[in-house]
Amino acid sequence: AQKITQTQPGMFVQEKEAVTLDCTYDTxxxxxxxxxxxxxxxxxxxxxxxxGSYDQQNATExxxxxxxxxxxxxxxxxxxxxxxxxxxxxxxxxREPQNRDDKIIFGKGxxxxxxx
Amino acid sequence: xxxxxxxxxYLVIGTGKKITLECSQTMGHDKxxxxxxxxxxxxxxxxxxxxxxxxxxxxxxxxxxxxxxxxEHFPLTLESARPSHTSQYLCASSEGxxxxxxxxxxxxxxxxx
Numbered sequence: 001a002q003k004i005t006q007t008q009p010g011m012f013v014q015e016k017e018a019v020t021l022d023c024t025y026d027t028x029x030x031x032x033x034x035x036x037x038x039x040x041x042x043x044x045x046x047x048x049x050x051x052g053s054y055d056q057q058n059a060t061e062x063x064x065x066x067x068x069x070x071x072x073x074x075x076x077x078x079x080x081x082x083x084x085x086x087x088x089x090x091x092x093x094x095r096e097p098q099n100r101d102d103k104i105i106f107g108k109g110x111x112x113x114x115x116x
Numbered sequence: 117x118x119x120x121x122x123x124x125x126y127l128v129i130g131t132g133k134k135i136t137l138e139c140s141q142t143m144g145h146d147k148x149x150x151x152x153x154x155x156x157x158x159x160x161x162x163x164x165x166x167x168x169x170x171x172x173x174x175x176x177x178x179x180x181x182x183x184x185x186x187x188e189h190f191p192l193t194l195e196s197a198r199p200s201h202t203s204q205y206l207c208a209s210s211e212g213x214x215x216x217x218x219x220x221x222x223x224x225x226x227x228x229x
Contacts, residue, residue, distance in 0.1 A: 033215030043204055045220035052215050089156065095215055103149075103174075104210070104218050108158040 003027065004092050004107035012113045013082055020067070021077040021110050023092030032096045034075040035104070036066065039089040048090075051075060087114045119143055122207050122221035130229050135194045137224045139207035148190040149218065150174070150182060151206040159206065165190055197228045 005024045013019045025034065036048045051059045051066045059066040067076040079086055092107040120141040129135060141148065150163040151174075161174030165184040179201070180194050190209075194201055204225050208218040 031215075033217070035217045037217075037220075042222075043206075043225065044222040045206060045208070047217045047219065050215070050217055091159070093217075095210075095217070103161060103164065106159045109156075111156065 003105045004094055006090075006092055006107035006110050008110045009108075010111045010113070012115055014115050015084060016081055019079040019082050019086070019112065021079075021090050021092075021112065023075045023077065023107060025073050025075060025092075025094050027073075027094065027096055029096045032094055034066070034068070035093040035095070036064070036075075036077045037091045037093060037106075038086075039091065039109075041088070045091070049077070082114050084114050084116060087112060120207065120209055120219050120221045122205075122224050124224060125222060126225045126227075128227045128229065129197060131196075131198055133197050135197050135226070137192045137205055137207075137226070139190045139192070139221055140188050141190075141209045141219070142188060143209060143219070144187060145209035145211060145219075146187070147210045148184065149208040149210075150180075150190070150192050151208065152176060152178065153204045153206060153223075155204070163192065197226075199228045202226060202228050 003026050032053045034051045038046045049061045049064045051068045063080045065078045089109045091109045093104050095104045123138045146167045148165045151159040152162050153159045160176035162178040163182040165171045171182050180192050204223050206223045207221045210218045
């Protein structure tokens with residue numbers, strides 16, 4: 001079973017609108033971390049935002065916020081006031097430190113296109 | 117700011133050549149990883165290391181090999197490159213414990229002719 005599911009392969013959004021990228025996860029571990037990365041066409045992976053499973057408040061970093069709904073096992077990324085430079089692939093990821101392997105698991109990604 | 121470096125950034129080379137992709141980090145991270153990624157596709161973990169002299173194969177079978185003789189250095193080697201090895205290779209590192217994210221290098225785009 002997939003541990004990280006991103007159901008939107010691609011999205012088109014008008015510039016300046018807010019965007020929500022979906023991510024659901026599957027774990028039986030009570031302790032975990034959730035991350036979002038941005039990958040522009042140049043190929044590098046840019047860390048955007050982090051949410052810990054015990055964090056009471058949703059994480060925010062500038063125009064990025066993470067809509068964390070623990071009971072639903074969902075960790076959606078919200079980008080406010082989208083810009084042309086936001087066009088990229090976005091990956092949701094999870095780390096389970098208690099897992100013996102402690103690997104970070106990535107979803108398949110969502111390609112976001114911002115339209116002028 | 118993460119300090120993890122990959123060289124070369126781009127490599128175009130003929131079939132049968134031996135290739136080493138370099139990855140170095142200056143953060144003292146114990147854990148390091150190699151991913152293979154085709155354009156626009158998901159990342160596949162091919163190797164990881166939990167520290168010096170520790171290496172493990174990842175989820176995707178790969179003909180490459182890795183070594184970890186020093187904490188800061190995690191090179192990946194292909195003994196005999198083939199066109200099927202054409203891909204982007206991303207190196208990452210993370211803190212040994214806790215919930216910290218992985219920090220990535222800029223990647224190596226490898227093309228085997």
